[in-house]
Amino acid sequence: MEYVLIIISAVFVNNIVLTQFLGICPFIGVSNKVDTAFGMAGAVTFVMVIATMVTYILQHYVLLPLGIPFMQTVTFILVIAALVQLVEIILKKVSPALYQALGIFLPLITTNCTILGVAILAVQKDFNLIESVVFAISNALGFGLALITFSGIREQLDLADIPKSMKGVPIAFIIAGLLAMAFMGFAGIVK
């Protein structure tokens, strides 16, 4: 039951993009086509789960025993940057097909604030290892849900006749606002 709550809360109620404002750059940047949105969502899911697991272990078995939790930001970002490189190298060797699909998105992920954000949030919320993993998966799902929905809308939007100064980013933000408003309807499901 606890896990169900974490999932519903992260995917719908506290959606990472639309209510927490993390990962806006890829949300606006790679949402022109549904295909690329799927690729990005896949890559984020992959890295987010691994990164959250590794940073959890790091926080509880290295930083806290040594009494240096203030080094969190420095260590987490380095670990994530190294991890992304590692995942890229391993994927290239083990599964060329998956690498082809996710490849171009992986380097972008280092500066995607969802990864570091979720890692820090999982630590702040005092989750245990399994809860952290569930939290990471459901946040990645929430990110994917928002990104893919948004890219579907934007594909249709290309056909719409809108004022010149609204074209591109401004209209994208307004659509995102409407989408966020729709997601506000989920508020109150989970306390």
Added chain:
Amino acid sequence: MSNLKNFAKGFVKENPVFVLFLGLCPTLGTTSSALNGLGMGLATTFVLAMSNLVISLVASVIPDKVRIPSFIVIIASFVTIVDLLMSAYTNTPGPNGEPSLYDQLGIFIPLIVVNCIVLGRAEAFASKNSVFSSLLDGLGMGLGFAFALTLLGSVREILGSGSVFGFKFIQGDGILMFVSPPGAFLALGFLIMLMNKWKQKIV
């Protein structure tokens, strides 16, 4: 003259938020009021100026291959400094029990480290230019970012609760939606639209 240009370009011509669309997460996430926007903007300015300064000092001795990780470590160190300073000095709750600035900015303070503006300026400017112009560039870009955040925060605060920096000048409740998440997206969308319209007129 060129020094002045390095400093001033961040405000309008190359404004990180309205023109380059960098650092959008804190832009949306921390602008529920003008004060929060300004606080976030100044914290980012500090990190940006200091990391630009240090990176331009050490750029010539860092091997090209480990450039990005080294920059990230330098930036992360300054973010940690800001985080510790803010938790020490801006952590007192308001008179009516409202959360402190540190609590309101919350996770966005450590996330300055992944703000694309900081790494972007390090890579595009500080690693290639002299120490003084890098410092000016960092300050200008940071203040431009702070300006954008304060502007967006003020717009949202005026519409949402009829006040600026906490001074209430419109009676009543205001449009609450502008303080909540959808309002952030809508307000920024319309601000960028106005900016575009203004630029078209000038050209």
